Ligand SMILES: Cc1ncc(C[n+]2csc(CCOP(=O)(O)OP(=O)(O)O)c2C)c(N)n1
C-alpha cells in the first residue's frame with residue numbers, strides 16, 4: 199500500500215535483504231498513515247547505526263544526530279514546537295549504550311516524544327560487536343569467549359525510572375507492531391517501544407525463529423496501569439512479553455512545564471523576545 203511518506207522516486211536502501219528493519223519501516227509508515235499524520239507535522243530524529251538510517255527512508259523532515267544523541271535533540275525539537283509529532287529512532291547500542299544517560303534523563307523529563315528502539319541485540323553497522331542487550335554467552339569477533347555480562351533490560355529500567363509508556367514489539371509481526379507504535383504516538387509523554395529485530399547478517403543466534411520461540415503477547419486482560427505488575431513482567435527472564443507493558447498519564451509533560459509554553463503555548467521561535475522587559479531587568483542591575 200502506498201503512503202504519503204513514500205518517496206516519489208527510487209531510493210537506495212542500504213539494509214541487507216531480509217533485515218528486520220524493513221518490517222519496522224513498514225509498520226511505522228502504516229501507523230503514521232492510520233493516524234493521518236501529515237508530513238509537515240512530523241519530525242524524526244536518529245543517532246548512528248543501521249536503525250538510525252530509518253528517517254532517511256521516510257519522506258519527512260529529520261535530524262540525524264551524533265551516536266546516542268537523538269533523545270536530547272528530539273526533546274528540544276518538541277519543546278520548540280509542541281504541536282509537532284516527534285519520533286526518535288535508533289538501535290539498542292545507540293540508545294542504551296552510547297546514549298544511555300540520555301535515555302535515563304529523557305525518561306525523567308517525560309517529553310511527549312516517541313522513542314522506537316530497534317533492538318537486534320548486536321551492533322549491526324559496525325559488523326557484529328556485542329551491544330548492551332546482547333545475551334550472555336553471545337560470541338562475537340571481539341567477545342570471542344562470549345559476553346559474560348547480564349544484558350541490559352530496557353523495559354525494566356524504563357518502568358523503574360517512571361517512564362510514562364513502556365512497550366515491546368517484534369518486527370516480524372508488522373500489523374501488531376504498527377498497532378503498538380500507534381498507541382505510543384498517541385500517548386502523551388515519553389513512549390518507549392523496544393522493537394525486537396533480527397539482524398540476519400551479524401546475529402545468527404537471535405533470528406526470526408528465536409524471537410518467535412522466546413516471546414509471547416500480553417493478553418487483553420493485561421492491566422497496563424499497574425506499575426508493580428509491569429515491573430515484575432519486565433523482569434521476567436524466561437520469555438519477552440510483547441505489547442504495552444506499562445502506561446500512565448499522571449507524569450508532568452516536559453514541554454508543557456516550560457515557562458514560555460505555559461504562558462503563551464506558541465513555538466519558542468515565534469515568541470516575542472520582550473526587549474522592554476529585558477531592558478528593565480538589565481537597568482535594575484545597574485550600579
Ligand atoms: C561515540 C561513538 N562511538 C562509537 C561509534 C561507532 N559506531 C557506529 S554505529 C555503532 C553501533 C550501532 O549499533 P546499534 O545502535 O545497536 O544499531 P544497529 O547498527 O545495530 O542498528 C557504533 C559502535 C560512533 N560512531 N560514535
Ligand code: SF4
Nearest residue numbers: 213214217322397398
Ligand atoms: S547488518 Fe544487520 S541490522 Fe544491518 S542491515 Fe544487515 S541485517 Fe540489518
